[in-house]
Amino acid sequence: MVAQISPQSADASAEPALGLTDEQVNRVFRALADATRRDIVRRTLTAEASISELAADYDMSFAAVQKHVSVLEAADLVARTPKGRERIICGNPETIRRVQELLGHFEQIWRSRIDRLDAFLSERPE
Amino acid sequence: MVAQISPQSADASAEPALGLTDEQVNRVFRALADATRRDIVRRTLTAEASISELAADYDMSFAAVQKHVSVLEAADLVARTPKGRERIICGNPETIRRVQELLGHFEQIWRSRIDRLDAFLSERPE
DNA sequence: TTAAAGTACAACCAAATGGTTGCACAAATC
DNA sequence: GATTTGTGCAACCATTTGGTTGTACTTTAA
Structure with missing residues (x-):
C-alpha cells in the first residue's frame, strides 16, 4: 500500500483546481447536501433576506437556521x-459557478476516456 | 412560523427537480464532499477498477475504502x-451531469433576478 | 426608558460519519 | 485439499452534524 498524502489527482500536492482548496470543495458540497440549505441558497439568490425572515419559513428554531446560514457562509455560498x-444574507452565484465548472472537469475526464477508446477502436478496423 | 413540510421551492411537495429525489440530491452532494471519494469517482470515470485496486492507493484500511465505495454507489455516482x-467499480457520468444541470438551475435563478432588476431599471431611465 | 426584535453564542443531546479490527465466505491458485 | 486473494459485514470508537434551549447584547420602536 502506498501511503498517499493527497488522494487528489496524482500531479501535485495541494492543487488549486479552480482556485478552490480541497477543504473548500468539501465545505461547498457538504453545505449543498441539505435541502433546507439548498432552499436558502435559492431564496437568497433570488432576493436577499434577513436571518429571521428566512427562519420564519422553516419548521425549526431560529438558532438552527442561523447554523445553516453559518455553514453556507463558511462555504462561501452566501x-x-x-x-x-439585522444581518442581510445574499447568495453567491460565483461559488455555484465554480462547483459547476469543477463537475464539468469530471465530465471532461470521462469524455477523454471515451475518445481514447474510440481512437483505439478505429486503429484496428476489425 | 409556518410549519413547512418541504423546505424546497414553494411550488410542489416532493419535486422531481431533474428526476432526482431530494434525498438523492442530498446523497450525491454528501458523497462528493470528501476528497478520497472524489478521487475514486475521477479514477473510475477514467478506467474501471476493483475495490482492492482502489484501496491500494489510499492510506487507509480496505474496509474504509469499501465504505467510501458504498457511499458513492448509494449516490449512484458509481x-x-x-x-x-472481485467487484468492478466504474464511475457514472450521468449522475455528474445531472448535478451539474441542477447547479445550472441555481445560476439561472440568479440570472432571472438580474434580468428583473435590469427591466426595473430600464423602466425608469432616471 | 422600557419593551420588543434581531442576532450571537454556549451547552447539551441524538444520530450520522469516517475510521478501525476481526471474522466469515467465495473464487483463484498452489 | 490447502492457501491466498478479494470481498462483505458487524462491532466498536471518536468526531461531526443538526437539532434543541437558554442567556446576553444591540438596535429599533413605543
Missing part, C-alpha cells in the same frame, strides 16, 4: 452583511 | 458489478 440590527 | 471474485 454572504452575511450587517444592516442595522 | 456502479459495482461482480466479475469473478
Whole structure:
C-alpha cells in the first residue's frame, strides 16, 4: 500500500483546481447536501433576506437556521452583511459557478476516456 | 412560523427537480464532499477498477475504502458489478451531469433576478 | 426608558460519519 | 485439499452534524 498524502489527482500536492482548496470543495458540497440549505441558497439568490425572515419559513428554531446560514457562509455560498440590527444574507452565484465548472472537469475526464477508446477502436478496423 | 413540510421551492411537495429525489440530491452532494471519494469517482470515470485496486492507493484500511465505495454507489455516482471474485467499480457520468444541470438551475435563478432588476431599471431611465 | 426584535453564542443531546479490527465466505491458485 | 486473494459485514470508537434551549447584547420602536 502506498501511503498517499493527497488522494487528489496524482500531479501535485495541494492543487488549486479552480482556485478552490480541497477543504473548500468539501465545505461547498457538504453545505449543498441539505435541502433546507439548498432552499436558502435559492431564496437568497433570488432576493436577499434577513436571518429571521428566512427562519420564519422553516419548521425549526431560529438558532438552527442561523447554523445553516453559518455553514453556507463558511462555504462561501452566501454572504452575511450587517444592516442595522439585522444581518442581510445574499447568495453567491460565483461559488455555484465554480462547483459547476469543477463537475464539468469530471465530465471532461470521462469524455477523454471515451475518445481514447474510440481512437483505439478505429486503429484496428476489425 | 409556518410549519413547512418541504423546505424546497414553494411550488410542489416532493419535486422531481431533474428526476432526482431530494434525498438523492442530498446523497450525491454528501458523497462528493470528501476528497478520497472524489478521487475514486475521477479514477473510475477514467478506467474501471476493483475495490482492492482502489484501496491500494489510499492510506487507509480496505474496509474504509469499501465504505467510501458504498457511499458513492448509494449516490449512484458509481456502479459495482461482480466479475469473478472481485467487484468492478466504474464511475457514472450521468449522475455528474445531472448535478451539474441542477447547479445550472441555481445560476439561472440568479440570472432571472438580474434580468428583473435590469427591466426595473430600464423602466425608469432616471 | 422600557419593551420588543434581531442576532450571537454556549451547552447539551441524538444520530450520522469516517475510521478501525476481526471474522466469515467465495473464487483463484498452489 | 490447502492457501491466498478479494470481498462483505458487524462491532466498536471518536468526531461531526443538526437539532434543541437558554442567556446576553444591540438596535429599533413605543
